[in-house]
Amino acid sequence: MLPSPGALQPATVASALLTDFYELAMLQAYHRTGMNETAVFEFFPRELPARRNFLLAAGLAQVVEYLTTLQFTPADLAWLESTGRFEQPFLQALAALRFTGDVDALPEGTVCFGNEPILRITAPLREAQLVETRLMNLLHFQTVIASKAARCVLAARGKPLIDFGLRRSHGSEAGLLSARASYLAGFAGTATAQAGALFDIPTFGTMAHSFIQAHDDETQAFAAFARSQPRHAALLIDTYDTEAAAQKVVELARRLRAESIPITAVRLDSGDLADHARKVRHILDEGGAKDITIFASGNLDELRVEALLASGAPIDAFGIGTRMNVAADAPFLDCAYKLVEYAGRGRRKRSEGKATWPGRKQVFRRFDAAGKMASDTVTLADRHEPGTPLLVPVLRAGRLVESLPSLDAARALARNQLEALPLRLKSLQSATPPYPVTIAPALHELAAEVDRSVMPVRE
Amino acid sequence: MLPSPGALQPATVASALLTDFYELAMLQAYHRTGMNETAVFEFFPRELPARRNFLLAAGLAQVVEYLTTLQFTPADLAWLESTGRFEQPFLQALAALRFTGDVDALPEGTVCFGNEPILRITAPLREAQLVETRLMNLLHFQTVIASKAARCVLAARGKPLIDFGLRRSHGSEAGLLSARASYLAGFAGTATAQAGALFDIPTFGTMAHSFIQAHDDETQAFAAFARSQPRHAALLIDTYDTEAAAQKVVELARRLRAESIPITAVRLDSGDLADHARKVRHILDEGGAKDITIFASGNLDELRVEALLASGAPIDAFGIGTRMNVAADAPFLDCAYKLVEYAGRGRRKRSEGKATWPGRKQVFRRFDAAGKMASDTVTLADRHEPGTPLLVPVLRAGRLVESLPSLDAARALARNQLEALPLRLKSLQSATPPYPVTIAPALHELAAEVDRSVMPVRE
Numbered sequence: 001m002l003p004s005p006g007a008l009q010p011a012t013v014a015s016a017l018l019t020d021f022y023e024l025a026m027l028q029a030y031h032r033t034g035m036n037e038t039a040v041f042e043f044f045p046r047e048l049p050a051r052r053n054f055l056l057a058a059g060l061a062q063v064v065e066y067l068t069t070l071q072f073t074p075a076d077l078a079w080l081e082s083t084g085r086f087e088q089p090f091l092q093a094l095a096a097l098r099f100t101g102d103v104d105a106l107p108e109g110t111v112c113f114g115n116e117p118i119l120r121i122t123a124p125l126r127e128a129q130l131v132e133t134r135l136m137n138l139l140h141f142q143t144v145i146a147s148k149a150a151r152c153v154l155a156a157r158g159k160p161l162i163d164f165g166l167r168r169s170h171g172s173e174a175g176l177l178s179a180r181a182s183y184l185a186g187f188a189g190t191a192t193a194q195a196g197a198l199f200d201i202p203t204f205g206t207m208a209h210s211f212i213q214a215h216d217d218e219t220q221a222f223a224a225f226a227r228s229q230p231r232h233a234a235l236l237i238d239t240y241d242t243e244a245a246a247q248k249v250v251e252l253a254r255r256l257r258a259e260s261i262p263i264t265a266v267r268l269d270s271g272d273l274a275d276h277a278r279k280v281r282h283i284l285d286e287g288g289a290k291d292i293t294i295f296a297s298g299n300l301d302e303l304r305v306e307a308l309l310a311s312g313a314p315i316d317a318f319g320i321g322t323r324m325n326v327a328a329d330a331p332f333l334d335c336a337y338k339l340v341e342y343a344g345r346g347r348r349k350r351s352e353g354k355a356t357w358p359g360r361k362q363v364f365r366r367f368d369a370a371g372k373m374a375s376d377t378v379t380l381a382d383r384h385e386p387g388t389p390l391l392v393p394v395l396r397a398g399r400l401v402e403s404l405p406s407l408d409a410a411r412a413l414a415r416n417q418l419e420a421l422p423l424r425l426k427s428l429q430s431a432t433p434p435y436p437v438t439i440a441p442a443l444h445e446l447a448a449e450v451d452r453s454v455m456p457v458r459e
Numbered sequence: 460m461l462p463s464p465g466a467l468q469p470a471t472v473a474s475a476l477l478t479d480f481y482e483l484a485m486l487q488a489y490h491r492t493g494m495n496e497t498a499v500f501e502f503f504p505r506e507l508p509a510r511r512n513f514l515l516a517a518g519l520a521q522v523v524e525y526l527t528t529l530q531f532t533p534a535d536l537a538w539l540e541s542t543g544r545f546e547q548p549f550l551q552a553l554a555a556l557r558f559t560g561d562v563d564a565l566p567e568g569t570v571c572f573g574n575e576p577i578l579r580i581t582a583p584l585r586e587a588q589l590v591e592t593r594l595m596n597l598l599h600f601q602t603v604i605a606s607k608a609a610r611c612v613l614a615a616r617g618k619p620l621i622d623f624g625l626r627r628s629h630g631s632e633a634g635l636l637s638a639r640a641s642y643l644a645g646f647a648g649t650a651t652a653q654a655g656a657l658f659d660i661p662t663f664g665t666m667a668h669s670f671i672q673a674h675d676d677e678t679q680a681f682a683a684f685a686r687s688q689p690r691h692a693a694l695l696i697d698t699y700d701t702e703a704a705a706q707k708v709v710e711l712a713r714r715l716r717a718e719s720i721p722i723t724a725v726r727l728d729s730g731d732l733a734d735h736a737r738k739v740r741h742i743l744d745e746g747g748a749k750d751i752t753i754f755a756s757g758n759l760d761e762l763r764v765e766a767l768l769a770s771g772a773p774i775d776a777f778g779i780g781t782r783m784n785v786a787a788d789a790p791f792l793d794c795a796y797k798l799v800e801y802a803g804r805g806r807r808k809r810s811e812g813k814a815t816w817p818g819r820k821q822v823f824r825r826f827d828a829a830g831k832m833a834s835d836t837v838t839l840a841d842r843h844e845p846g847t848p849l850l851v852p853v854l855r856a857g858r859l860v861e862s863l864p865s866l867d868a869a870r871a872l873a874r875n876q877l878e879a880l881p882l883r884l885k886s887l888q889s890a891t892p893p894y895p896v897t898i899a900p901a902l903h904e905l906a907a908e909v910d911r912s913v914m915p916v917r918e
Contacts, residue, residue: 017653018631020623021664024652029666029687035673079656085691125673132667136626137634144629164479167595168791170603170637172477173630175596193483194476197538205480207488208591210798213806214494214584228488232544238810271811322791331785332627339669347672351697352730 016072019133027126031090037343039125040360042117043139049330053425056150056414057106057118058181059142061404063135067099099127103395109184109414113437116363116378132337140335145181148327152320153186154426155306160188160317162204164297165325178325184411199407206234206267219248226261234265234295246280250287269298274313281314302428346450357443358450363390372422379440475531478592486585490549496802498584499819501576502598508789512884515609515873516565516577517640518601520863522594526558558586562854568643568873572896575822575837591796599794604640607786611779612645613885614765619647619776621663623756624784637784643870658866665693665726678707685720693724693754705739709746728757733772740773761887805909816902817909822849831881838899
């Protein structure tokens with residue numbers, strides 16, 4: 001009776017047209033002039049947003065799915081032709097285009113920093129160029145969300161967090177992938193049913209205020225819900241008067257014990273959550289309902305969770321919605337996908353304020369005696385530095401080198417990575433000093449060489 | 460050779476499982492107790508974000524598509540069964556569930572304000588509850604983006620704006636729907652190819668820095684691109700040295716004139732855009748290339764566009780990316796979908812700081828003698844106030860009352876609405892005083908009546 005995964009709606013809209021028009025304009029120019037040597041592009045964050053001491057890399061699984069299934073359908077090609085901007089020989093070449101290149105990347109769940117490549121593409125120029133937009137769209141978003149969610153996890157000190165934010169996520173894929181990225185970062189699960197179905201993430205759900213409002217009597221609403229979800233009765237108690245509702249829960253719990261239906265939790269969603277939690281905890285405990293836990297939600301983020309727990313509020317778990325799902329304080333990263341080598345020669349751009357480092361890169365990470373991250377060095381991929389190299393082979397000639405880690409394995413890696421953070425980086429405020437990332441002399445040397453050879457400095 | 464629209468990848472992932480798990484938990488409880496009287500829910504923003512003087516309603520077309528196609532597939536139902544939380548009779552009822560209710564809404568492109576319903580659902584309780592999450596997910600996001608994009612349009616004083624932001628949009632649907640919402644708000648087009656294919660939005664595209672870098676010579680890169688896109692040759696000139704590149708463009712334009720290939724524009728993407736634009740304009744004009752326009756991009760938003768134009772920078776058009784596509788300064792709205800009536804009786808919640816107005820509502824808008832918006836009154840739907848009622852019938856018994864306006868018609872409405880804004884609301888800063896929205900006495904009276912009857916105030 002269980003469906004095959006393929007029978008469910010796809011998580012991602014993977015049309016080959018989901019790209020910037022300019023990728024196709026450039027590809028036609030390359031096609032006309034015959035340019036298609038091996039190109040190397042790297043995707044990397046530049047400076048981290050304020051109050052981000054680290055990022056958590058995420059989205060690789062969706063990038064691999066995209067690259068290994070990429071192709072233009074006849075309908076896609078017909079639309080391109082209808083624009084009047086593309087020639088038949090080029091459209092025929094597009095019809096045959098598949099991704100045949102190599103990918104090296106940070107495994108999902110790896111902690112990373114500014115100027116460190118998260119992913120490297122090595123492929124014929126046209127393929128490597130075409131995939132820019134969607135690759136960034138996937139890696140950027142999940143890295144934004146996993147990094148935000150990791151801060152929530154650090155703030156929660158082991159208390160379970162549930163993703164509540166589909167309704168204010170930026171569309172369907174944002175809702176599904178923010179459920180995935182937050183679970184990867186250590187959330188316990190999501191309220192989004194389809195994310196449970198697609199990614200096998202634990203799903204959670206209580207009730208809305210409308211459920212209480214639709215009944216003429218609050219206790220009657222509680223009882224109807226508990227009987228309908230006999231092992232998952234979490235009751236929302238702030239619709240009218242939170243403490244009065246808590247008292248009703250105590251009385252209902254006694255009655256339902258006769259039916260062997262436990263009330264598992266109450267949810268608070270408004271007002272002074274710490275104050276309500278203390279009063280409700282007292283009412284529940286006095287009423288012999290010590291086993292009913294308190295779940296809090298409502299405009300929460302990592303700063304509010306930290307403050308609630310610091311105040312000693314007896315809250316057992318949190319629903320985190322909008323502010324995590326849109327990464328409200330930092331909804332985007334300064335990041336880029338840049339050509340670093342073409343036809344065997346290093347390349348860089350030197351645009352003001354946006355200059356990039358040329359060459360294929362690797363990141364080496366050193367750990368201290370206690371196993372905490374100590375420093376990173378970014379150097380050329382064929383050099384060695386002390387420490388562990390972080391980018392690993394993912395695709396070779398368009399095929400997986402080995403199966404990607406499962407989402408649960410990526411989640412376990414993320415947990416280990418967060419544990420290995422130096423204490424100052426676990427703070428929700430800016431760490432002083434920030435984590436040290438060194439650009440190796442080899443990169444400085446290559447940059448100078450590229451500048452001399454490719455584009456002489458103007459007098 | 461043109462594809463049928465259905466042959467393209469869908470714009471939205473419309474699985475019935477794209478909802479919060481709690482909707483399904485509540486539905487099962489309603490199913491067990493037989494509750495399914497007519498419910499009325501309204502979606503409305505509460506307070507507007509800082510520096511938003513108005514919102515632009517958007518997303519109705521996707522909501523209608525969702526409601527009129529909603530159904531659970533066998534795979535969806537099998538997954539629900541696999542969770543162990545749902546009974547067979549309920550799953551059978553879900554299999555038969557379709558949306559059979561009424562929708563009244565603001566037409567897309569309507570200017571609106573806090574506490575004004577954007578959409579009202581009148582339907583059997585279970586249907587009206589189930590659709591909450593996805594309905595909010597669609598209306599919230601497009602309204603966020605259209606409202607941000609409208610600010611950019613006001614700042615640009617008639618100069619064309621192009622959506623550049625797919626790469627840092629929050630996933631695929633966010634990229635596609637932000638292209639749609641920004642076009643609706645008055646953008647001239649988008650860089651996202653699939654948005655062009657799905658929504659018939661004009662698409663634009665130039666080249667990336669990598670195109671220049673991959674060539675050994677910048678002029679050679681410019682020439683190759685121009686010959687490949689002979690009527691759309693917009694050249695990116697900031698990869699190495701902007702003014703030196705502008706000089707190359709002047710010389711190339713002379714040579715290409717012999718081939719009847721015009722260079723249409725140059726693009727600036729870094730540094731002091733105003734300063735570069737002035738220098739480049741001078742170089743182009745001196746070189747006899749007065750017809751080449753200057754296009755600017757790079758971390759732009761409405762504030763930067765306003766400042767650039769105020770400085771007199773000779774920029775003809777702008778590419779607006781990330782900061783518009785994620786609505787960086789206000790990536791979410793305080794908004795809700797709330798039960799306002801059930802089984803013929805008004806309902807409200809009174810949670811602290813989140814109390815709502817009961818009853819089916821209508822918004823009446825008055826205009827001054829010059830045709831500018833003067834004030835709004837929110838009252839019960841069966842009352843009348845001076846002015847024009849804003850919510851219109853969209854669905855009756857699950858079917859369209861009449862075809863929805865086309866995207867271009869919605870865009871024309873938005874243009875008219877922006878023209879009808881009082882001058883102070885067109886400012887990018889907070890308007891003083893804000894636009895007046897009055898809650899009619901009828902709503903105060905109903906709220907008091909609901910409070911007395913449904914839930915007596917605790918002593």
